[in-house]
Amino acid sequence: MERISTTQLFMLTLLFQIGTSGIFGFASAAGKDAWISTLLSTGLGACLIAIYLILMRLQPGLTLVEWFPAQFGQWLGTPIAWFYMLMFLYNSSRTLGDVKDLIPTTILPGTPNWVILGVFMIAIIYALFSGIEVIARLGEIILPVLLILFVVEIVLIFGSDTIRIERLQPVLGEGWGRVWKATWPGGIEQSLAETLEFAMIWTLVKQQERIAKTTILATLLYGILLSTFDALAIVTFGEEVFSSSTYPLYRLVKIISIADFLENLDALGILYFMGFVFFKVTLQIYGVIRGIQQLLYLRDSRVLVLPISIIVLSLALTISESISEHITSGLKSLPYPSIVPLMLIPGLLLIVTCIRKGIAGKQMKKVDDKQE
Amino acid sequence: MEQFLWPWQSKVIIQYPWALYIFLSFLSIILSIITWVRKKSKDRVNKDST
Numbered sequence: 001m002e003r004i005s006t007t008q009l010f011m012l013t014l015l016f017q018i019g020t021s022g023i024f025g026f027a028s029a030a031g032k033d034a035w036i037s038t039l040l041s042t043g044l045g046a047c048l049i050a051i052y053l054i055l056m057r058l059q060p061g062l063t064l065v066e067w068f069p070a071q072f073g074q075w076l077g078t079p080i081a082w083f084y085m086l087m088f089l090y091n092s093s094r095t096l097g098d099v100k101d102l103i104p105t106t107i108l109p110g111t112p113n114w115v116i117l118g119v120f121m122i123a124i125i126y127a128l129f130s131g132i133e134v135i136a137r138l139g140e141i142i143l144p145v146l147l148i149l150f151v152v153e154i155v156l157i158f159g160s161d162t163i164r165i166e167r168l169q170p171v172l173g174e175g176w177g178r179v180w181k182a183t184w185p186g187g188i189e190q191s192l193a194e195t196l197e198f199a200m201i202w203t204l205v206k207q208q209e210r211i212a213k214t215t216i217l218a219t220l221l222y223g224i225l226l227s228t229f230d231a232l233a234i235v236t237f238g239e240e241v242f243s244s245s246t247y248p249l250y251r252l253v254k255i256i257s258i259a260d261f262l263e264n265l266d267a268l269g270i271l272y273f274m275g276f277v278f279f280k281v282t283l284q285i286y287g288v289i290r291g292i293q294q295l296l297y298l299r300d301s302r303v304l305v306l307p308i309s310i311i312v313l314s315l316a317l318t319i320s321e322s323i324s325e326h327i328t329s330g331l332k333s334l335p336y337p338s339i340v341p342l343m344l345i346p347g348l349l350l351i352v353t354c355i356r357k358g359i360a361g362k363q364m365k366k367v368d369d370k371q372e
Numbered sequence: 373m374e375q376f377l378w379p380w381q382s383k384v385i386i387q388y389p390w391a392l393y394i395f396l397s398f399l400s401i402i403l404s405i406i407t408w409v410r411k412k413s414k415d416r417v418n419k420d421s422t
Contacts, residue, residue: 078407082400090380090392295403297410320382329382333389340393 004201006210008136011143012283013198013218017191018225019280020098023273024327025233025248026190026226030182032168032239035231037182042223044183045192046216051346052196053212058353060208064199065291071352078295080345085291087341088197089308092284093315094330096120099277100316101323106250107270114317120278121313127282128289128305132204135282142279146272150225156256156265157232167238168231185343186335192219193342200287246323249273285312 004012027037059067064084069077096117103116127135157163172179195215202211233248236255242248253269256262289308293301320326378384379395 074408074411078404079397079400082403082407083396086396086400086403087393090396093380295407297407297414315380318378319380325382325386329385333385334392337389337393 002131002133002204003206004132004136004204006205006207006214008140009198009201009205009211010214010218011139012136012201012279013195013215014222015139015143015146015276015279016198016283017195017219017222018276019191020095020277021191021226022229022249022276023098023102023247025242025245026230027179027182027187028230028243028245028248029331030179031174031243032234033172033174033179034182034234034242035168035227036172037179037187038227038230039223040179041183041187041190041192042219042227045188045195045223046219048188048193048343048346049195049215049219050212051350052199053215055346055350055353056199056202056211058350058357061203063203063291063294064196064287065294067199067349067353071349071356081291081295084196084341085288085295088284088288088291089312090315091194091197092281092288093312093319094326095277095281095284096312096316097319097326099274101326102247102250102270102273105323106247107267117313117316120274120281121309123278124282124285125305125309127278128286128309129302132201132286135279135286139279142275146275149268149272153253153256153269154228154232156258156262157236157252159258160256162255163232163235164238165235167235185339186331189335189338189342191222193338195219196342196346197284197287200290201283246327281312285309 025034027034027041030037055067059070062070065081067077068080068084071077072080099120100113100117104111104113108116127138198215202208205211229249229252230242233242233252236252237245237248241251245251250266250269250273254264254266256265285308289301289304292298292304292308298304320329375384375387376391376395379388379391384391
């Protein structure tokens with residue numbers, strides 16, 4: 001059986017959560033207060049992730065697809081488990097669809113979408129065939145490189161003399177209204193609530209007792225990184241450009257210009273955005289494959305790699321006709337229905353699990369008392 | 373009904389935000405049948421072997 005360490009879990013969680021938030025920016029609807037919205041989303045998202053972690057603690061050794069049949073029974077639990085796998089399958093195609101327009105509009109104009117996504121998918125399929133240990137080792141190598149690039153980017157932006165700190169002011173000038181609007185429910189769901197997909201991976205971690213601490217730490221670091229990115233984009237462009245731009249963080253890389261020598265670093269920026277997306281899609285598909293393997297009682301999950309990857313690729317290619325349609329559906333239409341699977345059902349599951357554990361505990365105590 | 377034909381497409385989701393999740397719910401019930409059948413046959417094999 002494959003196993004990963006807590007350090008690897010930390011890195012995979014961080015890579016997964018940054019995902020496409022690194023491309024589109026986070027909470028841009030909150031304008032110059034986006035960085036506050038990001039921190040608020042992270043705080044509330046961490047509370048939600050804590051619920052997922054409590055569920056994992058209450059059902060040790062079980063994956064997400066096993067939680068529901070274990071508590072709700074086969075007849076209700078199995079359809080719910082399938083629902084989650086189908087939702088994650090859709091989510092992975094959405095994430096892949098996020099990069100569909102990024103490459104043709106930035107570094108490879110005119111290249112057909114199917115070529116870009118097809119090549120990207122080949123790398124993902126290779127990683128999926130290699131297994132979670134290889135994906136985790138790759139994450140261990142890639143994440144420090146991406147973080148170094150992030151620090152270099154900050155230094156270069158400061159060196160480009162484009163920063164005006166006053167662009168962040170007045171802080172909360174329009175009140176908490178738009179900050180809350182960007183936070184609930186979209187901000188919490190984007191990347192943070194999606195961490196539920198890690199419930200398919202948590203059982204593979206060597207030191208089970210350290211999963212909770214590791215995941216929460218990765219989430220907090222994610223919040224700090226994204227908030228810094230947002231604040232950096234606002235002090236560089238100002239509120240209007242930040243909120244109206246499709247790829248604000250890409251523009252941030254593009255703006256770097258040191259002594260008319262170090263410029264046009266956009267290709268480098270695209271490379272590290274793609275790095276985050278690669279891990280997010282790979283981990284999403286990995287979770288789906290593992291879940292379907294358990295639901296179909298298959299011995300080897302590798303038979304599912306190609307069919308699932310082909311489904312994800314074809315969904316990603318047909319999911320939207322334009323980037324504006326894609327963003328509108330993701331930010332305005334999906335967040336409210338997603339409250340049910342990402343918040344309500346886990347909350348209900350927690351209540352049911354606690355009640356059942358309580359009843360089982362009382363029965364055990366009665367049996368012990370009788371034996372005495 | 374034609375507009376619900378591809379419920380995962382963004383244009384359908386924008387107009388009918390619940391359409392995708394309702395579609396996924398139906399699909400998950402159908403797929404659950406495979407799980408129940410496979411579980412039953414697996415249980416039978418385990419019972420025979422013991």
